[in-house]
Every structure is written in C-alpha cells, then in structure tokens.
Amino acid sequence: MTYTWIEHTAELELELRAPDERGVFRAAVAAFAELLGDGSGEPLCHAISLAADDRGAQLVEFLEELVFLADTEGFVPERVAHIDLMTKHAVVKGHVGSPPPLVKAVTYHGLAFAQGADGWLARIVLDV
C-alpha cells in the first residue's frame, strides 16, 4: 500500500496503490495523515458512511468527510480501523489537533479507481 504526490501546477494530485480496494482507502488515510499531521492529541474515532455507487466517487466522499472533520473538529486521521465496502462503512482512528487548513475540497477531476496488473490504483486531485 503506497501513496505518491504527483506534480500539479496549482493543486495536489495523489496516486494510491494497494493490493485490494480497501487498501486504496487505507493509503488515502496515510496520505492525509501526512498532510494534516500535527503530532499527537486526544484520541478520537470517526465512523464514515458512504452513499455513492462507484468506488471513485466513494473515495471522493470518504476524503471529503475527512476534510470536513478536520475543518470543523480539528480531527487528524491516523489510520483506518475498519472498512467494509459492501456495507459502505468505515471507521477512522486519529486524534484531536490543529490540522492546517490545507485542503479545501476533494475533486472528481481525472478521478480514477481501477484494477491493474499489480493491484488497485486510484488517482485523485485535491483543491488546496
């Protein structure tokens, strides 16, 4: 499971690789942990429900929820504790902190979520 930041003139583009679909979501949280990380604080868990029908839109929804929680509660995600893509439910562990307000939104631009020869690959652009 890996994440890579891709060069983009104005925004942040993220490439996620994992052996399975759930791993893509775990890689996304790892990337957000790097972006929003601010040390440690009071531990906190958040349950996230997804509504979209396709995996790409579910990934957008999932990350939008992390942006919302960072903005309104100072939630800094650390890792996915549980994720079930059949029931569209996830639990993310993290802590309360002062995450930088870096990410305004998660876009659908160039959104990709597909299986390749080496596992699953997703690409997503964040508005910063």
Place this chain on the structure above:
Amino acid sequence: MSELRRVDEAVWEIPRDARADMRVPARVFADEDLLQAIRRDRSLEQLQNVATLPGIVGAALAMPDIHQGYGFPVGGVAATELPDGVISPGGVGYDINCGVRLLAAPFSAGELGGRKEALVHELSRRIPAGAGRGGPPDLTEAALDRVLVEGPRALVELRGIGTEEDVELTESQGCLDGADPSAVSERARQRGQGQLGTAGSGNHFVEVQRVSRIFDTATAGAFGLREDQVTILIHSGSRGLGHQVCTDYVRRMDAAHHRYGIDLPDRQLACAPASSSEGQDYLRAMAAAANFAWSNRHAIAHRVREALRQVLDDEAARATRQVYDVAHNVAKPERHAGRDVLVHRKGATRAFPAGHSDVPDAYREVGQPVFIPGSMGTSSFVLAGETGSMERSFGTTCHGAGRLMSRTGARKHIGGAELRRELEAQGIVVRSASNKGLAEEAPFAYKDVERVVDVVARAGLARRVAQLVPIGVVKG
C-alpha cells in the same frame, strides 16, 4: 496541441473541429512566451473540455494567466445561453467569490515611514490567517442568514462594520440576487462558522503596498489613487462555507447530469441546465456563498482600519477609502451581444467599460476598476475595463499572474526562511502562518505579471491605471 493557430497579436484559437465533442472553439489570450508556459501543463486540454459544455456560446476563453486547475482551467471563462444552458459548480470553483478588495490610505509611504513594521504586525495580529477562526463578528444564525441574503450591507446595518460607501464600491454592491440560505447545507454553515474576517490559507493574503507608478492620471484620480500613496490589497474568499457549497453541488450534479442527457469528458465538469431544479438550487446557494465572501472581505477591511487606528490614528482609519472589490470565482447572468447568458468566471475578473450601467456612478465615466495581484514580492496592477472586453471576452479580464510551478516544485527551489530573508532585503515586511506556505508562494512560481497585464491591455480588455509595489505582506 498542433491545432493552435494565431488569430491576432494577442489571441490564439483551437478550432471547434479539433475534437468531435467541442461545441465552440477554444480561445487563449496570450503572447508567445506566455503560450509556451501555458503549453507545459494540461490547461489547454481542460479548456477544450469546457468547450463541450451544453449551451456554451461564442468560445471557451482563457485569460493570459491560465493554468491547470480541475475541471475548468484557472483563468477560464465560459458563457452558456439561458435559460437551458448549463451551470457547472466546478466552473465557479470551490472558493466561491474568491476575490480582491483594494483600500487606499490617506497617507504616503513616506508618511508611514518607520511605522510600516508595526502596521504589518498589527494586521497579522488582527486578521486570522491559516487555521485561524475569527472572533467578532461572530454571528447568530439569524444574522448569518441576513449576511447570506444581503452581503456586507447586513454587517453595516447589524454591527456598524464598514460603511455604505464600501458597499456601493463593491461589484454587484456585494449582493447577488436570489441568494437563499435554505439552499446552503448545515455542513456548509458549520464550516463557515467563525470565519468572517479571516484570510484563510493558500494564496490568500493582505498586502500593504505603495503606488509606484501612475499610467492614466485621470482614471487614477477617479479611483482616488496618487503616486507614493499607501494601499492595502485583500485577497480572500468564502472560506469553508463556499468550499462546502461547491462540494455539495458537484456531488449532486455528478449524480444528476445523465438524467439530462449530458456526457462530459471530465466528472469535475458536472453540470445541469440552469433552469433545472439542481441548477436553480445551486445558483441560490452560490449567490449566498458569494455574499458571504464579500462580507468576509468587508470584515477584513474593517480589521485593517482598526489596525490603522491602533498604529496611526483615528483619521488614518476613517479616511482609508475602499477603491473597489471584485470577484474572481463566480457565475453571473449577464447580457452580451443580444443574448442572455450565464458567465462562468473561474479565476477571472469582470471588467466592464465606461458607460456600463453596472459600473458604480463614481467610476461610470472611466470604467470598472480591476486589480491584478502579482506574486508575493512583485508588482500588482490597477486596471480599468475597456470596450474590448464586451466584444471579445464577455466583459472579462485576467485575475493575477497565474501559477507556473507546482507547490512542491517551489519548495524544492527555496525554503520559507530563505525567501523571507530575500523579501525583507527588498524592504518587504513578511508575516506568515507557515514557512512552508510562504515558500509555495515564491515569486518564481508565478508567471510574469507585467507580461500578463501587457496582453490584456493589447487585447483591449482593460487598460493600465497604476502599478503597486509591496512593502509588507500578511500571508495566509
């Protein structure tokens, strides 16, 4: 992009038949050097995608500060014919009505003298940037509803913040018609809570400047600008409230556009006919977010005056006059060439010429003021709208220098501390929430603003009025 052909000295075109799905040509205002930079990223491909939107008329346009964005390129303009042409929330962007407001102080840089550093410090203390939330004016739910519906005029009436003259000298008088708080989600209200009067992060700033050159004495006089005068430029938007409004409606239109038979080359262009329920709801929510953004810059301007009162005196604060306030990210119904259209401006500025009824009385004879911020450490320009904008660009000009280099690329070239030293060696006082953020906005990460301004002047979209150089900056 071999299809690109030159139309005249400042305009290039990708013809409509370059791609089967394009409904109109794509046109770029640029010179050869800027075009070379523009070709380095995917902005022209994004512009061609915009040219596929249902109902688009004329051409998909790019200003000379165009760069790659998401969905629309930044610096993109598209007019769709009403009532059934589409509205695309991504064509406005997440920071709805991100824009700039210019204040003109009643004193010169020489008169400010050694108090410059104290002023910049006081501005940074009073105007939260980065993660900061606002403090007063903290609003009740009912007061927030009034702000969403009425814009800054509500702050004048409810809290005595700013003046009626400030409101008059704001694009659309700081209030888009049709704003409806009920179209703004509870999540958007939560994200906007406590954010009025805050700069935010990214490329947002409050800059203290000196008028270094006047190009057009009569128009500068009408705008209340003179050589060596101190000005303050505020760049911010609708903060979390606007970000969430766009998020909510991109998602809704992503789910709905197939029902209207709309096929898109990029999901971020998600759209619906302006006449549809989705389109109407978005326009009501966008107007509310735009009014919130004008109120945010209005509240920041109030804090600027408070800082001037603290560092100088009451007269300096009272006599600091708002020149104008313009939106960069918005969609507005306008009439162009005999047609009613919805003009999407994504990182672009309205630039109406002299005589236009939407230009305030004070500027009716000279044209609407336009402000083009340069990158941190370089000049900004004051322009005035020209008749060419109505003929060629749906009354629009550029909004800034335009990014050239990615944020990580900028950080590889310079550290925040080093950049701070360089700017201070140029006499610019710097206050920044983060060294990392400072490095990402390094001047070399942007195009040459003088070249960008030269193109819009040669294209007849706007004319130069004054040049402003930075003497202090509070960076978001």
